[in-house]
Amino acid sequence: MNSGIQLEFYLVMATVMFFTGVYGFLTRRNLITMLMSVELILNSVNINFLAFNRYLFPGKLEGHFFSLFVIAVAAAEAAVAIAIIINIYRRFTTINVEDVNQMKY
Amino acid sequence: MEANEIMFAIFAIVIVVFSVLTVTSRRILRAATSLLIVLIATAGLYFLLNYQFMAAVQLTLYAGGIVVLIIFSILLTSQISHKFERIEAKKAIFSALAAVAGAVVVITTILDHSFSAGTAAAAEIDMHLIGRSLLETGPDGYVLPFEVISILLVAAMIGAIVIAKKGSPHKDEPAK
Amino acid sequence: MTDFGYTTWILIIPFVTFLVLSLFGMRLKGLPAGLAGTFSLGVVTLLSWYTAIAYFSGGGFSGGGFQKIVAANAVWLNLSDHLHIDVGVLLDPISVMMLVVISTVSLMVHIYSLGYMKGEKGFERYYAFLSLFTFSMMGLVVATNIFQMYIFWELVGVSSYLLIGFYYDRPSAVAASKKAFIVTRFADMGFLVGILILSFTTKTFDFVTLTDLSGPAITSTGGAVFMGMSLMTWSMIFIFIGGAGKSAMFPLHIWLPDAMEGPTPVSALIHAATMVVAGVFLVARMFPVYYFTAPEALHIIAWVGAVSSLFAAVIALVQTDIKRVLAYSTISQIGYMIFSLGVSGYGGHDGLGYMASNWHLFNHAMFKALLFLGAGSVIHAVHSNNMGDMGGLRRYMPVTNITFLIACLTIAGVPPLSGFFSKDEILTAAFHHNKVLFAIEYAVAGLTAFYMFRLYFSVFHGHDRHYHHTPHESPATMTVPLIILAFGSVFAGFLPFSSLVTSDGVPFESHIEWSIAIPSVAVGLLGIGLAWVMYKKETALPERMASLFRHGYNWAYNKFYIDEVYIFITKKIIFRRISQPVAWFDRHIVDGTMNGIADVTQSVSSMIKGLQSGQLQKYGYVFISGVIVLAIVFIYLVK
Numbered sequence: 001m002n003s004g005i006q007l008e009f010y011l012v013m014a015t016v017m018f019f020t021g022v023y024g025f026l027t028r029r030n031l032i033t034m035l036m037s038v039e040l041i042l043n044s045v046n047i048n049f050l051a052f053n054r055y056l057f058p059g060k061l062e063g064h065f066f067s068l069f070v071i072a073v074a075a076a077e078a079a080v081a082i083a084i085i086i087n088i089y090r091r092f093t094t095i096n097v098e099d100v101n102q103m104k105y
Numbered sequence: 106m107e108a109n110e111i112m113f114a115i116f117a118i119v120i121v122v123f124s125v126l127t128v129t130s131r132r133i134l135r136a137a138t139s140l141l142i143v144l145i146a147t148a149g150l151y152f153l154l155n156y157q158f159m160a161a162v163q164l165t166l167y168a169g170g171i172v173v174l175i176i177f178s179i180l181l182t183s184q185i186s187h188k189f190e191r192i193e194a195k196k197a198i199f200s201a202l203a204a205v206a207g208a209v210v211v212i213t214t215i216l217d218h219s220f221s222a223g224t225a226a227a228a229e230i231d232m233h234l235i236g237r238s239l240l241e242t243g244p245d246g247y248v249l250p251f252e253v254i255s256i257l258l259v260a261a262m263i264g265a266i267v268i269a270k271k272g273s274p275h276k277d278e279p280a281k
Numbered sequence: 282m283t284d285f286g287y288t289t290w291i292l293i294i295p296f297v298t299f300l301v302l303s304l305f306g307m308r309l310k311g312l313p314a315g316l317a318g319t320f321s322l323g324v325v326t327l328l329s330w331y332t333a334i335a336y337f338s339g340g341g342f343s344g345g346g347f348q349k350i351v352a353a354n355a356v357w358l359n360l361s362d363h364l365h366i367d368v369g370v371l372l373d374p375i376s377v378m379m380l381v382v383i384s385t386v387s388l389m390v391h392i393y394s395l396g397y398m399k400g401e402k403g404f405e406r407y408y409a410f411l412s413l414f415t416f417s418m419m420g421l422v423v424a425t426n427i428f429q430m431y432i433f434w435e436l437v438g439v440s441s442y443l444l445i446g447f448y449y450d451r452p453s454a455v456a457a458s459k460k461a462f463i464v465t466r467f468a469d470m471g472f473l474v475g476i477l478i479l480s481f482t483t484k485t486f487d488f489v490t491l492t493d494l495s496g497p498a499i500t501s502t503g504g505a506v507f508m509g510m511s512l513m514t515w516s517m518i519f520i521f522i523g524g525a526g527k528s529a530m531f532p533l534h535i536w537l538p539d540a541m542e543g544p545t546p547v548s549a550l551i552h553a554a555t556m557v558v559a560g561v562f563l564v565a566r567m568f569p570v571y572y573f574t575a576p577e578a579l580h581i582i583a584w585v586g587a588v589s590s591l592f593a594a595v596i597a598l599v600q601t602d603i604k605r606v607l608a609y610s611t612i613s614q615i616g617y618m619i620f621s622l623g624v625s626g627y628g629g630h631d632g633l634g635y636m637a638s639n640w641h642l643f644n645h646a647m648f649k650a651l652l653f654l655g656a657g658s659v660i661h662a663v664h665s666n667n668m669g670d671m672g673g674l675r676r677y678m679p680v681t682n683i684t685f686l687i688a689c690l691t692i693a694g695v696p697p698l699s700g701f702f703s704k705d706e707i708l709t710a711a712f713h714h715n716k717v718l719f720a721i722e723y724a725v726a727g728l729t730a731f732y733m734f735r736l737y738f739s740v741f742h743g744h745d746r747h748y749h750h751t752p753h754e755s756p757a758t759m760t761v762p763l764i765i766l767a768f769g770s771v772f773a774g775f776l777p778f779s780s781l782v783t784s785d786g787v788p789f790e791s792h793i794e795w796s797i798a799i800p801s802v803a804v805g806l807l808g809i810g811l812a813w814v815m816y817k818k819e820t821a822l823p824e825r826m827a828s829l830f831r832h833g834y835n836w837a838y839n840k841f842y843i844d845e846v847y848i849f850i851t852k853k854i855i856f857r858r859i860s861q862p863v864a865w866f867d868r869h870i871v872d873g874t875m876n877g878i879a880d881v882t883q884s885v886s887s888m889i890k891g892l893q894s895g896q897l898q899k900y901g902y903v904f905i906s907g908v909i910v911l912a913i914v915f916i917y918l919v920k
Binding site for chain 2: 004005007008009010011012013015016017018019020021022023024026027028029030032033035036037039040043046047050051053054055056057058059060061064065067068069071072073074075076077078079080082083084085086087089090095
Binding site: 196199200203204206207210211214 | 898902905906908909912913916
């Protein structure tokens with residue numbers, strides 16, 4: 001079924017997505033957009049795992065379940081992150097990451 | 106060119122273009138929408154890989170849950186009409202540098218490595234198999250991660266509720 | 282051999298007295314403190330005399346000569362197998378003689394001070410310090426090893442400092458005590474260097490081993506040579522430097538005249554009879570080592586002694602402060618003793634200089650203490666030190682007059698008083714050794730007679746000055762010691778000294794060499810006569826002589842400007858050239874380095890703490906960069 005698509009295509013594409021997420025995390029000022037970048041990163045990782053599972057270990061299911069659990073964790077983490085963002089908004093009326101810098105020297 | 110190659114090309118282009126849009130868009134709602142499209146395209150990729158369950162989970166949880174959550178938070182923090190300023194050049198360049206460098210390193214590593222394709226027969230993934238694997242304790246069983254994830258989800262739920270609830274008046278200091 | 286273990290009490294008693302008087306002096310205010318000190322010293326004197334009689338009447342005699350007996354010895358500091366510092370009591374002819382001298386003179390001073398220091402503030406402190414001094418000096422003379430001697434040497438210096446600066450509210454006294462301590466301390470640096478070189482070469486501190494003729498110190502010839510002289514010679518010279526400082530030899534004599542700021546009994550005890558002879562005692566103690574391994578050092582010693590005695594005698598000619606005349610006289614007489622050691626040989630009659638030096642030390646202690654105590658009696662009556670304020674006192678103070686006259690005759694070398702005998706033996710030893718040195722000392726004998734009688738006639742003869750109240754004779758506590766010391770001055774000459782104290786312990790027969798004795802008596806009488814003519818009746822002759830030799834007079838009156846030279850060297854050279862750069866270095870470079878390190882630490886830390894900026898994206902950036910770098914390192918560089 002996947003005769004024409006080589007593994008490397010999946011991997012390179014996932015890499016591009018990953019580093020786009022990294023760029024977004026480092027650049028964006030809004031906390032929510034940073035969270036969106038983190039979701040991009042997690043997704044790229046999922047694609048990687050499933051590609052490996054399909055191409056290198058077709059008989060096993062480890063990559064599949066790993067991805068499943070990654071999605072579960074991502075959901076939990078997004079929930080907690082939103083809770084924190086809302087709390088920060090309540091306290092500082094801003095969700096600009098550069099304004100939330102009290103934990104410094 | 107076969108059909109799945111074309112499909113793959115479409116999905117790949119969509120993912121790349123819209124992820125770039127997510128991180129560079131100046132309106133937050135447009136960024137959220139781009140994220141949604143990326144997630145849907147990823148689900149499409151999963152269908153291509155013949156992991157239907159994963160694709161379903163992706164659509165349900167990610168596209169249907171997390172993106173909605175994000176949009177709610179945008180509303181709750183009154184950001185919806187906010188237009189972002191331009192990013193300062195220094196920050197953008199350094200981040201781009203780091204990202205590009207990382208990408209180059211990883212891609213060259215990937216292309217250098219020769220992956221030997223697995224030779225085992227593809228396992229038929231159906232719901233029975235998944236369900237049984239999740240609850241098995243043997244070598245192919247994933248009951249331990251399953252239980253751990255359950256606890257994690259409970260903790261996350263409780264934590265999110267505790268963090269986000271409106272505290273008693275003396276705990277909340279006046280905002281700066 | 283008789284057991285001399287009780288001699289440790291001679292050291293213990295004064296020390297305990299010092300502790301008691303210093304700790305409880307306030308409770309024993311006044312006379313009880315003085316009586317306590319005097320009583321304890323009386324006990325010590327009895328013990329010393331008893332030891333001397335026991336030793337010299339046979340207790341210490343064996344094998345043809347008087348032996349060194351170690352009465353007690355304890356290891357105090359055990360530094361290694363070969364090196365240990367002991368504390369103990371060593372008895373030999375010179376140390377027993379010194380015990381007698383120190384305890385007797387100290388007892389006289391204690392009794393005298395009961396009257397002289399009566400009513401003074403700090404009376405108890407005075408007696409405590411006197412006991413401390415006695416203890417230190419005794420410990421010095423009975424030391425079994427050179428390091429113990431050094432320790433007590435320093436203690437003696439401390440006692441001297443405390444006693445010179447006794448009137449601590451007088452700036453001149455404080456300055457004088459500091460000067461004494463610093464000058465002697467400076468000389469003691471040389472002493473310590475000498476000790477170290479000596480112990481390095483001979484591997485021992487112990488006197489018995491060092492002066493043993495078959496021991497390692499004397500038989501080890503050869504060894505390292507440094508700048509033309511052997512190490513032993515260098516060490517002996519350095520040790521002599523320490524002795525020269527304590528004995529106020531030129532050019533380290535500057536502290537002794539200033540030390541007259543202390544109370545007069547202190548001057549009598551410390552700066553006439555006992556402490557200042559410590560240098561002589563040191564050379565005498567180390568004499569075998571000097572003679573056999575460092576004869577060049579003996580040569581230097583003889584010249585230093587001769588020059589010092591001439592120098593001091595010239596200055597004493599023109600001084601007007603009665604105590605200063607006596608101080609310079611002390612320097613001159615100690616110069617005689619040191620010089621006598623320098624021209625001495627070893628063994629039997631050759632060691633005449635050694636015997637004469639010690640005899641003169643014994644006699645000098647008595648007549649110089651007598652002179653000082655007599656001067657104190659005069660000062661007490663007239664309330665001034667200046668000779669110009671004194672005159673005609675023989676009418677008011679008969680006892681002081683007679684005893685002072687006896688002392689002056691003794692120092693001038695008039696027979697049959699004690700000074701004649703010891704001075705004659707010194708001149709005999711000099712004549713047979715070096716005619717030039719003999720000539721110098723011969724001239725000094727004449728000068729001595731002249732200035733002493735100048736002093737006597739000016740103070741006790743002539744017409745009365747304008748006195749505040751009629752001077753009267755001093756109380757009995759002050760005159761009795763004068764009388765006792767006068768007896769000593771008269772009769773000490775008849776002691777058979779050469780059968781008691783000799784260079785190798787073997788007694789010999791000494792006789793008067795009339796070919797030298799008669800000229801020396803003649804020059805002494807000449808000096809007395811000249812002083813009689815100039816000073817007995819008040820004439821204008823002294824002023825005419827002074828204006829005739831105006832330059833010489835000024836130079837001598839200003840002590841040849843030696844003090845000014847010292848101040849110049851210290852201020853302009855040492856302070857400006859050496860101390861100030863060193864201080865600058867310390868302030869700017871040493872402190873600067875410390876401050877610099879602190880500043881650098883602070884600036885580095887403020888740079889580093891900038892990393893904790895609170896900026897989340899900066900943390901993320903550093904994190905990602907680190908991961909990429911590590912990935913590159915591990916993939917491409919670590920193969």
